[in-house]
Amino acid sequence: xxxxxxxxxxxxxxxxxxxxxxxxxxxxxxxxxxxxxxxxxxxxxxxxxxxxxxxxxxxxxxxxxxxxxxxxxxxxxxxxxxxxxxxxxxxxxxxxxxxxxxxxxxxxxxxxxxxxxxxxxxxxxxxxxxxxxxxxxxxxxxxxxxxxxxxxxxxxxxxxxxxxxxxxxxxxxxxxxxxxxxxxxxxxxxxxxxxxxxxxxxxxxxxxxxxxxxxxxxxxxxxxxxxxxxxxxxxxxxxxxxxxxxxxxxxxxxxxxxxxxxxxxxxxxxxxxxxxxxxxxxxxxxxxxxxxxxxxxxxxxxxxxxxxxxxxxxxxxxxxxxxxxxxxxxxxxxxxxxxxxxxxxxxxxxxxxxxxxxxxxxxxxxxxxxxxxxxxxxxxxxxxxxxxxxxxxxxxxxxxxxxxxxxxxxxxx
Numbered sequence: 480x481x482x483x484x485x486x487x488x489x490x491x492x493x494x495x496x497x498x499x500x501x502x503x504x505x506x507x508x509x510x511x512x513x514x515x516x517x518x519x520x521x522x523x524x525x526x527x528x529x530x531x532x533x534x535x536x537x538x539x540x541x542x543x544x545x546x547x548x549x550x551x552x553x554x555x556x557x558x559x560x561x562x563x564x565x566x567x568x569x570x571x572x573x574x575x576x577x578x579x580x581x582x583x584x585x586x587x588x589x590x591x592x593x594x595x596x597x598x599x600x601x602x603x604x605x606x607x608x609x610x611x612x613x614x615x616x617x618x619x620x621x622x623x624x625x626x627x628x629x630x631x632x633x634x635x636x637x638x639x640x641x642x643x644x645x646x647x648x649x650x651x652x653x654x655x656x657x658x659x660x661x662x663x664x665x666x667x668x669x670x671x672x673x674x675x676x677x678x679x680x681x682x683x684x685x686x687x688x689x690x691x692x693x694x695x696x697x698x699x700x701x702x703x704x705x706x707x708x709x710x711x712x713x714x715x716x717x718x719x720x721x722x723x724x725x726x727x728x729x730x731x732x733x734x735x736x737x738x739x740x741x742x743x744x745x746x747x748x749x750x751x752x753x754x755x756x757x758x759x760x761x762x763x764x765x766x767x768x769x770x771x772x773x774x775x776x777x778x779x780x781x782x783x784x785x786x787x788x789x790x791x792x793x794x795x796x797x798x799x800x801x802x803x804x805x806x807x808x809x810x811x812x813x814x815x816x817x818x819x820x821x822x823x824x825x826x827x828x829x830x831x832x833x834x835x836x837x838x839x840x841x842x843x844x845x846x847x848x849x850x851x852x853x854x855x856x857x858x859x860x861x862x863x864x865x866x867x868x869x870x871x872x873x874x875x876x877x878x879x880x881x882x883x884x885x886x887x888x889x890x891x892x
Contacts, residue, residue: 509554509842509843510842511549511554511557511842511843512546512549513841513842514840514841514842514843514845515542515545515546515549515561517840517841518561518840518847519539519542521838521847521849522568522573522847522849525836525838525849525851526568526573526832526849526850526851527832527850527851527852527853528832528853529568529573529849531568531569531570531832532567532568532569532570533567533568533569537567538564538567538568541563541564541567542564544560545557545560545561545564554843555653555656555657556657558575558577558580558843558845559631559654559657559658561575561845562574562575562631562633563630563631565633565847566630566631566632566633566635570636570831570832570850571634571635571636571637571640571802571803571826571827571831572634572636572803572832572833572834572835572848572849572850573832573848573849573850574633574634574847574848575633575845575846575847576633576837576845576846576847576848577633577651578846579839579844579845579846580653580844580845581687582651582652582653582654582688583651583652583653583664583665583685583686583687583688584650584651584652584685584686584687584688584691585650585652585667585669585683585684585685585686586601586602586605586683586684586686586691586694587600587601587602587605587608587650587683588600588601588646588647588650589613589646589649589650590646591642591643591645591646592871592872592874592877593871593872593873593874595612595874596612596613596621596625596646596649597610597611597612597613597874597877598610598611598612598613598671599698599699600696600697600698600699601696601697602694602695602696602697603694603695603696603697604695605681605683605697606697607673607679608671608673608679608681609697609698609699610673610674610699610877610878611671611672611673611674611679612671612672613669613670613671614670614671614672614678615669615670616655616660616661616667616668616669616670617660617661617662617667617668618668618670619660621649624649624655624660625645625646625649627658627660628645628648628649628654628655628658628660629641629644629645631648631654631658632644632645632647632648633648634802634848636802636826636827636828636831637824637826637827637828637861637862637863638863639799639823639824639825639826639863640799640802640826640827642799643799643800643826652664652665652667652685655667664685665684665685666682666683666684666685667682667683667685668680668681668682668683669681669682669683674878699877699880700880701872701876701877701880701881701882701883702880702881702882703881703882703885703886703889704722705721705722705723705724705885705889706719706721706722706728706885707719707722708730713735714732715730715731715732715733715735716729716730716731716732716733716735716739716740716743717729717730718730718747718750720754720756721760721889724758724889724892725754725755725756725757725758726756726757726758726759726760726792726889726892727747727750727751727754727756727758727759727760728760728762729747729759729760729761729762730762731761731762731763731766731777731805732762732763732765732766733766733767733769734766734768734769734770734773734774734804735773736773737770737772737773737776740773740774740776740777741776741780743777743780744776744777744779744780744781745780747780747781748780748781748783748784751781751784751786751787752784752785752786755786756784756786756787757786757787757788757792758787758788758792758793758794758892759781759784759787759792759793759794759816759818760794760795760796760885760888761777761793761794761795761796761812761818762796762885763795763796763797763801763805763808763809764796764797764798764800764801764822764823764884765798765800765801766800766801766802766805767800767801767802767803767805768802768803768804768805768806768827769803769804769805770804771804771807771808771811771833771854774804774805774807774808774811774812775808775811777808778808778811778812778815778816781816782815782816789816789817790817793812793816793817793818793819794818794819794820794821794888795809795812795813795818795819795820795821796821796822796884796885796888797809797820797821797822797823797824797825797864797866798822798823798825798826799823799824799825799826800826801825801826801827801864802825802826802827803827803833803835804833805825806825806826806827806828806829806863806864807829807833807854807856809825809829809864810829810856810857810864811856813864814856819867819868820864820865820866820867820868821866821867821868821870821884821888822866822868822869822870822871822884823866823869823870823871824863824864824865824866825863825864826863827863828857828861828862828863828864829854829855829856829857829864830854830855830856830857830859830860830861831853831854831861832850832852832853833850833852833853833854834850834851834852834854835848835849835850835851836848836849836851837849868888870883870884870887870888871883871884872884
């Protein structure tokens with residue numbers, strides 16, 4: 480990043496800090512009482528079963544506490560209280576979304592690996608913190624911060640998605656500031672520890688999501704030498720053979736249209752039959768959900784591949800990031816394709832409230848999501864889809880850029 484770009488960023492940060500100061504004092508300009516009434520009435524009307532986990536009395540009591548203290552709160556404090564309230568509903572599709580708000584973030588992503596928060600993505604100029612562990616923010620231990628952030632994290636369905644979501648909210652500056660974890664919305668001091676046990680301390684500025692997406696990024700890529708991604712393919716849905724095996728690897732990170740999945744399935748089965756493939760790996764570890772029935776199209780197509788070892792040759796990879804329809808499809812693949820689940824438990828439950836829809840509060844423009852359906856795809860209630868073969872990413876492999884799950888699974892062939 481050149482000096483001109485940095486100047487633009489710091490000017491933007493200055494403007495942002497001024498705006499934030501004003502924003503914190505303008506809650507009276509938003510008719511929050513009307514929004515709160517609409518929030519409650521709409522959830523009661525639209526959600527399939529709003530009080531499946533929390534009693535109506537408990538929910539209304541907490542709602543009243545917010546309603547009666549509106550005048551003493553700024554906008555983001557109200558939002559945080561709504562996030563806490565919505566968590567009581569206890570399903571991962573009913574949440575307060577921040578997507579309509581101009582929130583800011585710090586320029587790195589973290590992931591929990593072997594109990595520590597590792598930096599897996601950052602700006603090129605801060606690439607020295609890639610693969611380091613986040614130790615503290617403004618001198619506060621990261622575990623203390625994670626605990627407080629976990630209480631308001633949204634789209635949480637079980638203990639596994641709680642870990643995943645906590646990491647994504649932990650880098651939002653407004654969240655940290657209004658939880659009294661940092662003392663300014665535009666900057667904070669972070670301490671990271673590298674592989675040599677050296678502490679790296681940086682003061683980082685909060686940036687917009689647009690600045691993050693438009694910047695040069697250093698990212699951790701975990702791979703295995705046996706899998707080479709083909710050129711000119713959909714980055715979120717593609718397949719290839721695994722070198723040295725009769726296995727086809729399917730990278731299924733997001734859902735295409737119904738028609739595109741039909742075309743993909745035809746091409747995939749043709750490839751399997753032509754090359755007499757014996758095994759299938761469907762990688763859904765980074766799939767956050769979509770249309771359940773599009774995933775069923777893939778299962779239908781694969782069922783036509785007679786060369787596959789249908790007794791022992793089908794594997795579905797899952798992680799804490801596997802959510803919503805991806806969890807449902809993984810559970811269905813287990814039933815329809817006799818697949819073994821490999822990796823980590825999923826971030827959502829195959830039995831649960833799903834099929835997300837949303838409405839927007841008219842004054843604050845805050846987006847509220849909710850569940851429209853109840854799916855039952857497992858014999859186990861209120862739990863994640865558990866792997867038949869549990870494999871977690873290892874820290875030693877992380878440092879070498881190696882994908883532990885794929886490495887161990889392929890070595891077992």
